[in-house]
Amino acid sequence: MLQRISSAYNWRWRVLKHNAIKLQWSLKKKLGFSDKEGINSLSIVVVGRNDNYGGDFSLRLKTTFDWNLSLFPNAELIYVEWNPIKENESDCHWITEAYPNAKCFIVPNEIHKTLITTKNFPILEYFAKNVGIRKASGDWIILVNADVLIGPDFIQDKVNSDTVYGTHYNNIQWNNKPIQKEYLEDKKNILRFFPANSKLESVVGNLIMTHKKNWLKMTGYDETLSDVRNGVDTNGLKQLLHQSLRTMAIGNHYHLDHPESVSNGANATHGDQSRINEISAGSNIPYKNPDNWGLNNYSFEEISPRIWKTK
16 A cells, blocks of 8 residues: 555656646746747758667658648758668668658768667668758758657747757557547657656757757767767757757657657667767767768769758
C-alpha cells in the first residue's frame, strides 16, 4: 500500500513539475519575445540508411513524411541517404516519386569509409545532417529525425532569426498506421513525456529549427566527432548558443517508439558513455569546421530526377 501511495505521489509530482516547466516556456514567449518575421521558405532535413533500422524503417519514414509535410505542404524536403546497402533498394526513389518537393542526396560507402573511425557507426548521422544543411535552399531549416512527428502546435506564423527552436518530447507507441491528430491527442498512446529544459539540451536530437544563417555561421556539427553519435546534438546546440542566440520551446514532437531507440537503452551505435558525456559538456566549443564541411568539396551527380549521388 505504501509503495502504491509513493508511486502515485511521485507521478503527480512529475506531472506538476513538467507542467510548471511548460508554463515557464509559455510565459517566456509572451513576455520576452516579439516575433519579427515570417517563415518565407522552409527546408526539412532528414537522414537515414536503407538498413531497416528499428524495423519497418521505410514505413516509419513514409508515416513521418506524410504527417510532417501535411503541416508544412510547401516545405522543401531534403533526404540524405548515408552509406546505403548496395543490395537493398534505395528509399530515394519512392521518396522523390511521392513528394514533389523532395530532393535526395546519396553518400555511398566509398565516401563513408574515408570518414569513419569506428565500425560501430554505419551511418554518420551528423555528417549527413551537415550535408542536408548545405543542400537546403530554405531560409529556415528544421532538422528532424526519421522517426519523429512534428506536433501541430509547433506551427508558427512569426519567428525570430536570433532564436533556436525546440519542442517537448513525447515517445509514443505506433500501430504501423498513418497518423491522425486524434491519435497524438490520446494520452494512452504516450509512453513517455518530458518537457524541454531551459537550454533545449534534452530534445534537440529529435528536432531543432533555426535560421539558415545560424547553421552556416556555426559551420554545422563538428566533423571531428566521428567516434560518437549521442551527445553531438547537444554539442551542436552549444555551438549555436555560442553565437548568443536565444532558445524557445514551442509545442511538441512525437517519437515513434522502436527497439533501437536510445529511450529503450543505449547500444554500440550510440557511442561510449564517457565520450558522450565529454562531448555533451562542450569541451570543444567553439569549433570551426573547414570550409568544405558538409562534403562541400565533393560533386554530386544527378542520377535520377531529384536524386544526386556523391562522386
